[in-house]
Amino acid sequence: MSDDLTAFRAETRAWLEAHCPAEMREPVRSDKDVCWGGRKARFSSVAQKQWLDIMGARGWTVPDWPARYGGGGLSPDQAKIVRQEMADLGCRTPLHSFGISMLGPALLRYGTEEQKLEHLPRIARGEIRWCQGYSEPNAGSDLASLATRAEDKGDHFLVNGQKVWTSYADQADWIFCLVRTDPTNKHRGISFLLFDMDSPGVSTRPILLISGYSPFCETFFDNVKVPKDQLVGEINRGWDVAKYLLGHEREMISGMGTQGGAISLSKIALANLGAEADGRLADPILRARIAQFDLRAEAFRAMSERFLDELKAGKAHPAQPSMMKYTGTELNKQRYELAMAAGGSAALEWDSDESRQGAAARAWLRTKANSIEGGTSEIQLNIIAKRILALPGA
């Protein structure tokens, strides 16, 4: 068994070394370096597209999904080796995708065979880019109070309402969307629909954020017709699908900044401050803060690995994603505060070419959303207090 894995590791490494373009082994420096795929995909280089195509064809954008759904068909141990070797070689993630990190796991669990065969391979190859229709103007932390209506019109649902904070809705091809199908029952009156963003009646409006970018949109539905077979799971039981998917979303957000290509605070600080004769960073207070952060970040990575191993073995507590989300996002905010301190005035530049159009400052501001999106830190703490600690009235 372990001999097989050793051989698999060697093969994986050799294959990655042979097929991963050199450019795709450089650290991610800005949003442009991140590949999202989809019908409107904009590749920043030939190598970026090559890397997506090669990995998509092999199923290694989703190494542990079944091969018939476009995945690599690997065992958990093998998939872990692929991730480890990619991290070790500095290979960029070939495809960032809400289809992979959120919808896919939910479809694998709740989708019909037809839905899986239609959507999963396109997700794996990066052909369809998905967005998430969850939050509404009056349904944020209290998500289950959502009001976007889907009326049963016989052969289709008629959807009317508004979503907000829809990440990249203006660039997405399809949406997975929570809609109200029974106004008399809060949690058991929600359904989970999939539909094409090109459907008549769908419109989006980007929201300008403090980073100066507009990754989020308002999304409006005006008499949108959605075929009945695009319902995932049972009617009025979409909250189960939504919660299951939220667990995966929280894991994805908790991993932001900790995966391959994460910034090194000490490198930034050494470049700006220099070192003492014995090699220590010249600012002892900043050095201490970075060291304490790095220690916590390494410990957090151990927890990520542990929870993933437990998840694959069916030993995970259902509230573990809340712990990952809370801990990981609070750490990531700290990381970028330290990055700003280490970067000094250079990190403040907003639009110069040297700063790659303010990449550092904008990334710093972007992280402030981490502890809000996908359920705030406070909501995660509520969940932990209730589901793990069983505190009274929680």
Place this chain on the structure above:
Amino acid sequence: MPMFLTDEQVMLADTARPFLADTAPVAHRRALRDADDERGYAPDLWRRFAEMGFTGIVADEADGGLGLGHVEAGIVLEEIGRNLTPSPFLSTAVGAVTALKGASEPLRRRHLPAILAGESIAAIAIDEAARHRPHHVGLRAERSGNGFRLSGTKRFVPFGHVADLLIVAARTSGAPDDVDGITLFAVPGDAATASPRRLADASLAARLDFADVQVDGDAVIGEVDGGRGPLDALLTVLRTGAASEMLGLANGAADMTMAYLRDRKQFGQAIGSFQVLQHRAAHLYCELEVARAAVLKAQQLLDQGAEAADRAATVAKGMVGFASLLAVQEGVQMHGGIGMTDEYDIGFYMKRQRVLAELYGDSDFHADRLARLSGY
């Protein structure tokens, strides 16, 4: 190796947990303190450890041990920590047994059987100053006749005053801060004059004075002047072990506190129903789980013989230092006034945490060490 316990390891935990909870709960520590106990542990209990095989948990099977690893040793240490059990397990069954793995066959045979039988306990003598600085070794070992003459002082040596065996880091050449010239010795407990000091947590740690003490040449572990490697390997094991014990301590304190939040009523309701306390409790729980993962990582890497264990032990000891400090601070605060009383156990956790934090480097030491290992 997946990062969770195997079925066999879960079984060991299921054995160790009731064993420590029944035979050596916090009341046991309190009783030793109230009796002004001068040994710092209960020999009866130590013999029970030997009967359970715990004294030989990491010793090779060829030497009569159980041949298990640091995950298993950590399971026992976690229960020791949870119950604040005064026990020479870390210094003897983990520290000395590990150090002796690098010793000659005769040296191993001289010391190991008595340790495994529960007849001998050991102490680890590394620190010389008030702060952990393990590579600052000033205690001299000069060649003399067939052996060496040891002169100098060691401090903060738990069980140093009752040990039958001392593992001592000494300087055989060079200046106190040199990388080379350190040698590890395994010497009889009576080689040093021991002055036990009672610490804040009622445990005893000795100052050991070596006054031109003659020891045999075959008391050297490994190579003369080549002790830095074995010392570092020993420190990795001790740090991981101390982190395991502190993890148990932190979880013991947190469990007590969570129970109190559920039981204690004010304003007509359980105080644990207040969101301000729920969020602090949930934050504490997250810190403990991060620490648990860091500790398991170090234990597993040690058992794989991986070089990365050294760094992981530093992360583990540093992280569990943060998490356990939060656990005892929140523990006393959330208990309110009774948390300040000697009668209540939570204060014992606070005092023991401070001592274990200092042992083999606190979180500041390990953050600094991590920075050096990372090149800044």
